Amino acid sequence: MLKSLNVRSYVLSFVILVALLGLWELLNQPPETTEALTEYEILMGGADQEARVPPPSAVLKLAAEELGNPFYDAGPNDKGIGIQLGYSIYRVLAGYLLAALIAIPIGFVIGMSPLMNKALNPFIQVLRPISPLAWMPLALFIIKDSEASAIFVIFICSIWPMLVNTAFGVANVRNDWINVARTHELGRVRTAFTVILPAAAPTILTGMRISIGIAWLVIVAAEMLVGGTGIGYYVWNEWNNLDLSSVIFSIMMIGIVGMILDMVLSRATRLVEYNE
Amino acid sequence: MEKHLINIEGLSKRYPAQSGSADLTVFEDLNFGINKGEFVCIIGHSGCGKSTILNIIAGLDDASDGIVIMNGKEVVGPSLERGVVFQNYSLLPWLSTLKNITFAVQARWRNWTKDQVVEHSLKFLKLVGLEGVENRKPSQLSGGMRQRVSIARAFATQPQLLLLDEPFGALDALTRGVIQEELLKIWSETKQTVFMITHDVDEAILLSDRILLMTNGPHARIAESVKISIDRPRDRNTIIHDSAYYPIRNHLVEFLVSRSRELSGGESSKPLDTQESGAPLEVDPGAKNTEELEAEKNNVAVLVK
Numbered sequence: 001m002l003k004s005l006n007v008r009s010y011v012l013s014f015v016i017l018v019a020l021l022g023l024w025e026l027l028n029q030p031p032e033t034t035e036a037l038t039e040y041e042i043l044m045g046g047a048d049q050e051a052r053v054p055p056p057s058a059v060l061k062l063a064a065e066e067l068g069n070p071f072y073d074a075g076p077n078d079k080g081i082g083i084q085l086g087y088s089i090y091r092v093l094a095g096y097l098l099a100a101l102i103a104i105p106i107g108f109v110i111g112m113s114p115l116m117n118k119a120l121n122p123f124i125q126v127l128r129p130i131s132p133l134a135w136m137p138l139a140l141f142i143i144k145d146s147e148a149s150a151i152f153v154i155f156i157c158s159i160w161p162m163l164v165n166t167a168f169g170v171a172n173v174r175n176d177w178i179n180v181a182r183t184h185e186l187g188r189v190r191t192a193f194t195v196i197l198p199a200a201a202p203t204i205l206t207g208m209r210i211s212i213g214i215a216w217l218v219i220v221a222a223e224m225l226v227g228g229t230g231i232g233y234y235v236w237n238e239w240n241n242l243d244l245s246s247v248i249f250s251i252m253m254i255g256i257v258g259m260i261l262d263m264v265l266s267r268a269t270r271l272v273e274y275n276e
Numbered sequence: 277m278e279k280h281l282i283n284i285e286g287l288s289k290r291y292p293a294q295s296g297s298a299d300l301t302v303f304e305d306l307n308f309g310i311n312k313g314e315f316v317c318i319i320g321h322s323g324c325g326k327s328t329i330l331n332i333i334a335g336l337d338d339a340s341d342g343i344v345i346m347n348g349k350e351v352v353g354p355s356l357e358r359g360v361v362f363q364n365y366s367l368l369p370w371l372s373t374l375k376n377i378t379f380a381v382q383a384r385w386r387n388w389t390k391d392q393v394v395e396h397s398l399k400f401l402k403l404v405g406l407e408g409v410e411n412r413k414p415s416q417l418s419g420g421m422r423q424r425v426s427i428a429r430a431f432a433t434q435p436q437l438l439l440l441d442e443p444f445g446a447l448d449a450l451t452r453g454v455i456q457e458e459l460l461k462i463w464s465e466t467k468q469t470v471f472m473i474t475h476d477v478d479e480a481i482l483l484s485d486r487i488l489l490m491t492n493g494p495h496a497r498i499a500e501s502v503k504i505s506i507d508r509p510r511d512r513n514t515i516i517h518d519s520a521y522y523p524i525r526n527h528l529v530e531f532l533v534s535r536s537r538e539l540s541g542g543e544s545s546k547p548l549d550t551q552e553s554g555a556p557l558e559v560d561p562g563a564k565n566t567e568e569l570e571a572e573k574n575n576v577a578v579l580v581k
């Protein structure tokens with residue numbers, strides 16, 4: 001039954017994909033130009049260029065080319081998709097890991113100490129709703145480096161879900177388990193590592209998974225702002241070149257990389273999950 | 277008087293008034309002791325404060341008044357000398373069965389090697405009849421198996437005093453019987469001191485040397501200490517044929533049905549009869565008078581012939 005459900009869902013997914021691509025292809029055929037092109041139109045490279053979304057066949061052709069040679073580097077405005085994605089992933093991971101390094105210990109402290117929880121809560125409540133991009137000008141001014149500013153923006157947007165989830169997970173560890181640690185005379189540090197950390201790990205990892213998702217959303221916008229390299233810059237650059245095939249292709253790649261990042265974190269979550 | 281392993285002196289627990297309600301005095305001025313090697317059960321109606329007493333003895337909860345003295349020293353916090361079997365097992369669900377035990381053994385003997393720890397832990401898993409499930413997580417065990425793991429964990433650390441909070445509450449009658457027998461077996465082998473909460477009168481008689489009877493709360497008190505004068509080893513199938521069994525059982529049931537309410541403390545209550553020390557009155561409903569003892573001796577003599 002389960003197997004047949006899987007098979008049926010694959011078939012259905014495939015049918016939907018083919019239907020969508022077919023519709024897209026059909027709706028975007030180049031108009032059959034009977035009239036002769038004006039000189040101006042010829043100069044602009046064809047009359048259909050301005051209004052037409054490229055059909056999937058064109059995008060697929062481009063994808064095959066790009067993915068065939070993802071790491072070429074032909075100057076600042078012409079780098080392979082692999083290099084651009086690599087820059088973005090590097091920034092996301094750098095900001096994200098930095099955030100984890102700070103958010104998880106602080107979350108622990110907040111979760112374990114009601115005093116710290118009360119004292120830090122107002123700061124978190126005010127800082128958390130700020131759009132990460134709003135920090136960008138300030139970051140550029142203070143750090144004076146676009147690369148580091150992008151990383152800072154990722155840092156600031158991924159810190160909150162991890163912080164809040166860690167604090168929540170730690171504060172809600174079952175009292176029974178804490179009592180087990182106490183009756184076995186475990187010290188504070190040992191209790192934190194052998195009881196609280198494994199007990200709160202699924203909640204912490206859920207926070208980490210939310211964070212990586214947000215970080216990946218934000219990096220595209222951040223790179224559009226700071227420019228230079230990265231997938232966000234690439235999308236914007238191709239838009240300026242009016243190369244819509246490349247725009248669509250990179251949108252797809254953003255989706256695929258985001259999915260992979262999420263899958264990695266979801267696997268990791270499954271590793272630390274437990275049934276009560 | 278024998279020297280007690282643990283003494284409870286003037287113990288009270290009060291919860292401060294909350295909006296709209298007065299102070300809640302759960303129990304007041306409890307005095308009792310437990311001897312080394314003794315198996316003591318406490319029974320009383322739900323909510324009278326049994327778990328609170330056990331948690332205070334464990335050092336997990338604070339008394340409002342009074343102290344707990346163990347080996348001449350006041351109890352101020354949890355200690356490995358007092359092992360607790362919690363009502364809901366409290367196994368760590370992310371650890372395997374074996375790791376749940378080694379966790380405790382390692383905490384107890386910090387300088388043991390890994391092999392020593394594992395060997396010792398396996399010995400106690402075997403003692404409770406759990407072999408071959410070492411690598412399973414608690415969620416993959418039945419309720420009775422989890423309970424046995426939790427008992428093995430407590431016994432493996434070899435505390436001087438074992439505190440059991442309704443350890444068989446969630447088990448069916450059959451499993452209960454099996455684990456009761458295992459508990460008796462381990463207890464007689466290790467000669468540990470046990471303080472146990474139960475709601476089951478028959479279980480209390482089967483296991484205990486003494487049963488403390490607790491009146492209803494609020495202002496609960498320990499009314500009596502009932503001696504169980506039935507020879508060991510006891511067997512749950514034959515114990516009911518002991519001449520002391522029904523007198524004891526009737527005494528306990530009668531207490532739970534009516535006297536637990538009548539003797540309950542509070543402002544309008546009359547003082548309890550106690551021993552001089554303040555300890556609860558000792559009663560022995562199963563005591564045989566001399567004639568019965570004589571008759572029994574003759575019986576044995578006849579049988580031997």
Ligand SMILES: Nc1ncnc2c1ncn2[C@@H]1O[C@H](COP(=O)(O)OP(=O)(O)OP(=O)(O)O)[C@@H](O)[C@H]1O
Nearest residue numbers: 291300302320321322323324325326327328329493
């Ligand atoms: N935090 C609290 N605030 C106020 N009252 C409390 C609090 N905790 C427990 N109590 C009261 O203390 C009393 C004793 O609770 P306890 O858990 O010791 O009962 P018990 O005898 O173990 O009951 P049971 O047999 O049902 O386990 C209860 O009447 C309960 O209402």
Ligand SMILES: [Mg+2]
Nearest residue numbers: 326327328441
């Ligand atoms: Mg209780």
